Amino acid sequence: MPEKKYCIKTENLASMAKALGHPARIAIMKFLAKQETCYFGDINEELPIAKATVSQHLKELKEAGLIQGEIETPKVKYCINKENWEYARQLFADFFNMELCKNDDCCK
Amino acid sequence: MPEKKYCIKTENLASMAKALGHPARIAIMKFLAKQETCYFGDINEELPIAKATVSQHLKELKEAGLIQGEIETPKVKYCINKENWEYARQLFADFFNMELCKNDDCCK
DNA sequence: TTTGTTGTTCGTAAAATTACGAATATAATT
DNA sequence: AATTATATTCGTAATTTTACGAACAACAAA
Numbered sequence: 001m002p003e004k005k006y007c008i009k010t011e012n013l014a015s016m017a018k019a020l021g022h023p024a025r026i027a028i029m030k031f032l033a034k035q036e037t038c039y040f041g042d043i044n045e046e047l048p049i050a051k052a053t054v055s056q057h058l059k060e061l062k063e064a065g066l067i068q069g070e071i072e073t074p075k076v077k078y079c080i081n082k083e084n085w086e087y088a089r090q091l092f093a094d095f096f097n098m099e100l101c102k103n104d105d106c107c108k
Numbered sequence: 109m110p111e112k113k114y115c116i117k118t119e120n121l122a123s124m125a126k127a128l129g130h131p132a133r134i135a136i137m138k139f140l141a142k143q144e145t146c147y148f149g150d151i152n153e154e155l156p157i158a159k160a161t162v163s164q165h166l167k168e169l170k171e172a173g174l175i176q177g178e179i180e181t182p183k184v185k186y187c188i189n190k191e192n193w194e195y196a197r198q199l200f201a202d203f204f205n206m207e208l209c210k211n212d213d214c215c216k
Numbered sequence: 217t218t219t220g221t222t223g224t225t226c227g228t229a230a231a232a233t234t235a236c237g238a239a240t241a242t243a244a245t246t
Numbered sequence: 247a248a249t250t251a252t253a254t255t256c257g258t259a260a261t262t263t264t265a266c267g268a269a270c271a272a273c274a275a276a
Contacts, residue, residue: 005156006131010138018129022234023114023122026203030118036211040253048113053235055254060233070215073243074252079215080208089204095134096197100188103144107178107187130264148223161265163224168263181273182222218276225270233262240255246248 013091019064024049024057032067032080040076121199127172132157132165140175140188148184 004011020026024047031046032038044054058078061067065084070077112119128134132155139154140146152162166186169175173192178185 006135010131010134014129014131014134017125017134021122021126021129023118024234026118026122026125027114029203030206033206033208036209036214038214041251044253049234050236051253052237052255056234059254068215071242071253074250076253077215079211081215082208085204085208092200092204095137096193096200098138098141100141100190100193101144103187106144106146107176107185107189132264149221152223157264158266159223160225160267164264167224179223179272182220184223220273220275222272223270224272226268228267229265231262231264234260236258238256240253242252242254243250245250 009091009094013095016064016066016088016091019060019066022057024054025061028054028057028061029066029080032078038078039072040078043078117199117202121203124172124174124196124199127168127174130165132162133169136162136165136169137174137188140186146186147180148186151186 006014020029027047028043031043035042040051040054040058043058044051047054058067058069062069065081066088067078068081070079114122128137135155136151139151143150148159148162148166151166152159155162166175166177170177173189174196175186176189178187
């Protein structure tokens with residue numbers, strides 16, 4: 001059990017941010033958001049990288065909980081994990097809506 | 109000039125996400141948000157890592173445009189770059205508020 | 217001029233990330 | 247049983263990230 005150095009919300013937010021920290025993965029999320037059919041092949045076609053790399057990015061998004069996959073032999077269908085997507089949205093919203101200190105001479 | 113493989117908004121969002129993709133950097137942003145005085149020493153005390161590492165994380169946040177620094181000899185004061193913070197908030201808000209496809213049988 | 221305070225930079229090591237082609241796995245089809 | 251279509255995993259290389267202590271830089275104070 002690795003001792004957490006930071007609070008759990010901080011860890012979770014950082015881990016979501018990290019998962020989104022590559023343009024290919026952002027592009028995948030945007031693509032999945034607007035697609036009815038989200039087969040691997042469709043995603044792969046959309047991206048300017050090799051399919052092995054696409055698969056790797058999908059795996060990372062899945063491990064972060066942002067997407068899920070489902071086999072429809074011989075294809076694999078991916079989609080956004082709506083529950084965790086909502087959770088991520090909330091984490092980022094809380095983060096970006098936190099009140100900033102009002103010190104006007106702060107790095108003017 | 110490196111050819112961009114993805115659209116500029118995707119690149120920008122990914123780059124912001126990447127900058128936030130480490131718990132130490134999230135912790136720094138949260139700390140800066142609530143502090144009146146944001147000297148390096150204060151930030152350093154708050155984090156469970158060596159000062160050289162803190163300095164490195166601050167540099168990354170600065171390069172991402174999320175914070176700025178100002179020398180007040182012999183100290184260095186950091187704070188959130190409010191303009192870019194606002195821009196980042198907007199990028200993430202747009203991303204998380206995009207309409208998801210309504211396909212109910214998508215990975216049920 | 218020496219000393220002290222504060223942070224950054226350097227050098228370096230270990231680990232993680234990104235990328236690709238080749239090989240593999242799965243299961244339907246011929 | 248061999249073939250086909252689809253996607254993952256493997257092996258590997260190049261790069262980036264994370265982390266630390268030591269050395270350094272800047273400047274005020276003694």
